[in-house]
Amino acid sequence: MAIQLNKRRRVILGLAALIVVACVTPDLQTGERYRWWAGLGPVLPHDSFPGDCRLCHVGENWTTLTENFEFDHELRTGVKLEGAHNRAQCLRCHNDRGPVAVFQSQGCTGCHEDTHYGELGNDCSSCHGENTWRAQGMIERHNRTGFPLEGTHAVTACHRCHPGAFNGNFLPTDNECLTCHVDDLNGTNNPPHIPLGWVDRCDRCHLPTRWNQGRIN
Amino acid sequence: MRPAILLMIGLGLLCNRQATAQETKYVHVDLRVSSRGAAPGVVIVDRGKSDRVELGDTVIFFEGGTEFSRGNVTQVDDRSAIVEIRDQSLIPRVGSRGQVLIPSSRNPQRTQRPRQPTPTPIPEPTVPKTEVPPQELPPEHPGWRNRDEDYQDGMALLALVKPIRPEEREMEVTGNIYSSGSFAQTRGEGSQNSYFRAGAHVDVLNPFDLGGGITIDTEFDYRREVNDKTGVDIYPKRFSYWQGGSRFERTRWEFGRFLQHGMPEFGLVDGVEWGHRLDNADRIGASMGFMPELGDDLNSGDDFQFAAYYRWAADDRERVTATLGYQKTLHNGAADRDLVVGKVRILPTEGWDFNSTIWVDIYTGSDNLKDSALEVTMAVASLARRWDGAGLDLTYRHSQFPDINRNDDFIFPGNAGIEDYRYDRLTLSAWQIWGKDTRFHTVLSGWDDERETGGSAELGWDFQDLLSDRSHTDFTAFGDLAKFSKVVGVRLNHGKYVDGGRWDLFYEISGHNFDHFPADANDLIQHRIRASRSFNLREDWLLSLFGDLFIFDDDASWAVGFDMNKSF
Numbered sequence: 001m002a003i004q005l006n007k008r009r010r011v012i013l014g015l016a017a018l019i020v021v022a023c024v025t026p027d028l029q030t031g032e033r034y035r036w037w038a039g040l041g042p043v044l045p046h047d048s049f050p051g052d053c054r055l056c057h058v059g060e061n062w063t064t065l066t067e068n069f070e071f072d073h074e075l076r077t078g079v080k081l082e083g084a085h086n087r088a089q090c091l092r093c094h095n096d097r098g099p100v101a102v103f104q105s106q107g108c109t110g111c112h113e114d115t116h117y118g119e120l121g122n123d124c125s126s127c128h129g130e131n132t133w134r135a136q137g138m139i140e141r142h143n144r145t146g147f148p149l150e151g152t153h154a155v156t157a158c159h160r161c162h163p164g165a166f167n168g169n170f171l172p173t174d175n176e177c178l179t180c181h182v183d184d185l186n187g188t189n190n191p192p193h194i195p196l197g198w199v200d201r202c203d204r205c206h207l208p209t210r211w212n213q214g215r216i217n
Numbered sequence: 218m219r220p221a222i223l224l225m226i227g228l229g230l231l232c233n234r235q236a237t238a239q240e241t242k243y244v245h246v247d248l249r250v251s252s253r254g255a256a257p258g259v260v261i262v263d264r265g266k267s268d269r270v271e272l273g274d275t276v277i278f279f280e281g282g283t284e285f286s287r288g289n290v291t292q293v294d295d296r297s298a299i300v301e302i303r304d305q306s307l308i309p310r311v312g313s314r315g316q317v318l319i320p321s322s323r324n325p326q327r328t329q330r331p332r333q334p335t336p337t338p339i340p341e342p343t344v345p346k347t348e349v350p351p352q353e354l355p356p357e358h359p360g361w362r363n364r365d366e367d368y369q370d371g372m373a374l375l376a377l378v379k380p381i382r383p384e385e386r387e388m389e390v391t392g393n394i395y396s397s398g399s400f401a402q403t404r405g406e407g408s409q410n411s412y413f414r415a416g417a418h419v420d421v422l423n424p425f426d427l428g429g430g431i432t433i434d435t436e437f438d439y440r441r442e443v444n445d446k447t448g449v450d451i452y453p454k455r456f457s458y459w460q461g462g463s464r465f466e467r468t469r470w471e472f473g474r475f476l477q478h479g480m481p482e483f484g485l486v487d488g489v490e491w492g493h494r495l496d497n498a499d500r501i502g503a504s505m506g507f508m509p510e511l512g513d514d515l516n517s518g519d520d521f522q523f524a525a526y527y528r529w530a531a532d533d534r535e536r537v538t539a540t541l542g543y544q545k546t547l548h549n550g551a552a553d554r555d556l557v558v559g560k561v562r563i564l565p566t567e568g569w570d571f572n573s574t575i576w577v578d579i580y581t582g583s584d585n586l587k588d589s590a591l592e593v594t595m596a597v598a599s600l601a602r603r604w605d606g607a608g609l610d611l612t613y614r615h616s617q618f619p620d621i622n623r624n625d626d627f628i629f630p631g632n633a634g635i636e637d638y639r640y641d642r643l644t645l646s647a648w649q650i651w652g653k654d655t656r657f658h659t660v661l662s663g664w665d666d667e668r669e670t671g672g673s674a675e676l677g678w679d680f681q682d683l684l685s686d687r688s689h690t691d692f693t694a695f696g697d698l699a700k701f702s703k704v705v706g707v708r709l710n711h712g713k714y715v716d717g718g719r720w721d722l723f724y725e726i727s728g729h730n731f732d733h734f735p736a737d738a739n740d741l742i743q744h745r746i747r748a749s750r751s752f753n754l755r756e757d758w759l760l761s762l763f764g765d766l767f768i769f770d771d772d773a774s775w776a777v778g779f780d781m782n783k784s785f
Contacts, residue, residue, distance in 0.1 A: 052267075054296075055297075087757065088784070097462070098464040102534060106535070106562070113481065117476075118481050118574050119595060119597065121597045122599065123599065123610065132759055132780065134780045143695060144673045146671045146697075147700055148699050148702065150729055151403075151743070151774065152408065154745070155401035156401065157440075167454065171595070172618060174634055175700055179634070203701050204734070209741065
C-alpha cells in the first residue's frame, strides 16, 4: 500500500501536500458550537428541557436558535467540558447513537476509537490531554518500564523503536540492545564485532547514551 | 346566654376570615425539574423570575402522584431557578413535576400560566391552595398519529417527538486536519533524525441518503532516520463506508479499511464487519477480510482473518459488560493465529471501576516455538476509584510474543526471544488534593521480565497559582531500578495559561549509574530542559512548538518540533 518515491518526487509531493492543506483550510468552516441545521431535526430528547421554548428558539420556525444562545454544560448537567470538548459541536456527542450517558460511562473509548487496539488500557488521559491528541510526558513515563530513555535515546523518534507508532502500535518491543541495533552490529568493522564474537551484552562496552563511547577493559 | 352565643359566632367568623386570608397566601405554579445542578443536593427547575419566582420560595416535588420532597429556591434566573433540596436523600429525578409556592401578594396583576393537572400535593402547613379561576377548555385536538411519540399524560409536548432520521438529513462533512514534525540531533555522534506528518480525518455523513457515512483517514509521512534511511509514505489509514448502529437501526455494517468497531483488539481490516444490538442490550458481531500489517505503511494482502464476538451487557446502561471474541488468521493461505480475546468492564456510578482485557493464543501442532497449548500473550487490567479530591489506579500489564507468521513490524528478537520474552508490570498511581491549590501525586511501579526485576517510584506535588494566576507548578522526585541502570532525579515543571495559549518550562536533572560498565565511567549526570508554547490561532487552529535539550556526560542532544491541528 505504501508508495516509494525518489527524492525529487518526494519533495514535489511534500510541497503539493502543503499547498493542498493551505488551499483547503480557508474553506473549511470552523464548526459552530451550537450549529444546527433544519435537516437535523430535534436530535436531543427535549423532555427535560425548560418549558419555555423561547429560551433557545427564535422566529417562526424551530430551526433558528437565539443569537445569544449559551449553554452552561457544567451548571445544567453537572459535567464540565474542557479543551476540545468545550469547543465541540453538541451533536458530536449527543447524536443518533443513543443516550450519551451510556457512552460517557465507558470513558474515552465510548466515543473515540481505540487506535491502540486495546493494548494500552483504558486510561487515555495518562498520556493524552483534552486539547490535542499529541501524547505528553512520554519520556517521564518511559522510566516506569525498566528502560529509561537516556542520552540519544531521549531524542530519538518513537517510531525508531516502535515501528508501528504512526499507527498506534507500541507493543511489544523487547529492550535488549540488539532488538533495535542489529543493523549497527552488522555494519561495525572497526573493530569487527561479529568475528570477535561481540554479539551480545553491548552494555559492557557501550553506554546507552551513544555508540561512539565504547570502552575496552 | 345570648352575649356568649354572639361572642362565639364572632370568634368563629374571625377565625374563618383568618383562614380565608391564609388560603389566599400562595399561588401554586407548576414546574418540572430540568436537570441536576452542579452542586450536590440541588436541582434546576424550569420556572424563574418571569414566573414571579424569588429567592427563598418553597418548592414541592412529586413522585408517583404524592409529595416526594421539598426545597427552597437559592438562585433565580429569568426562566429557571436552582432549588436546594431540604432532605439530601430525596433528590427528585430530572423530569419530575412540582409546584413552587408563590405568595399571591407578589405582583398579583400578572397573568397566571394555565395550570395543568398535577398530583395532589401535601399542602404547606396551614396553607390550603387558592382556588384557580375557571378557564376555557382548549379545543379538542385530534389524536396524535405519530407512532414514535408514545406520548403519555404528564410528558412535555416535545418529549418523544419524532426525530429526523439520519437518512433524512442533509449531507455533512466534519473532521480534522493535522500536521506535526520534529528534528533531533546528537552533537557528538552527529546523528540526526527527523519526521514530518500531515494528514486529515474526514467523516462524510449521509452521503447517499441512506443514513450511513464515509470515513477517510489518510496521512503523508516523511522520515529521515538516524542512519540516513529516508522514507516517504502516503497511505490510507481508514477508508470505509458504514451504515446503521444508531438508535434507529440496531444492525451496523462497515466495509473498506477500518478499525474493527466491536473489537478493536482484532485490529485494522480491509474487509467487512457486521454487528447487531439485541433487545437485551447484548451485542453480536463478525468480520472478515485482510489485515494490514501494523507497521509504518500498512501493507495488506498477506494475512486473512475472520472473527466473531459476543458482548453481554447487564442492562441498557451497559455499565457491566463481558465480551468474548475469537479471531482466526491465515498467513499467505496457511493457518496462522488462533486468538481469543476476553474483556470485562464493571463501571458502577459509585465505587471501583474495573477494566480488563486478556489475549489468549491457542497453539496447535504447527506452532513450533511454544510448548503450551494456551498462552496469555497479553493482558491489561485496571482497578480505579475516584473520591472527592482523590483518586487511585492500580494497573497490571503482561505481554509475551505470540508465535505467529504475520509480519507486524514488531521488532522481534529472534526465535529465542519469542520463546523467552515475558514482561509483567504492576503500577499503583494515586493523587490527593490538599487544601485549595495543592495536589500530591505518586506512582509506584514494579516490573519483572524473563531475566530481571525492577521498579520505579515517583513522588510529587503540584501547585496551582503558586507564582502567578493561572499558573501550574509541579515538583517531582523519582527513582528507577531499570534494566541497565539505576536512576535518581528531580524534575520541575512550570506552566501558565496566557491569552491565546499556554507556555511551559521544564527542567530535570538525573543521576544514572550503569550496571555493567567499568566503575570509573559508570556514572552519568543528565540534564533535560524543555520549553513549549501553544497558541490558539484564528479559525480554531491549535499550534504547539517545543524545544528539548539534553546534556549528558560531555555530549548533548537537542530536538525541536511542532504540532498543529484544526477541527472542522
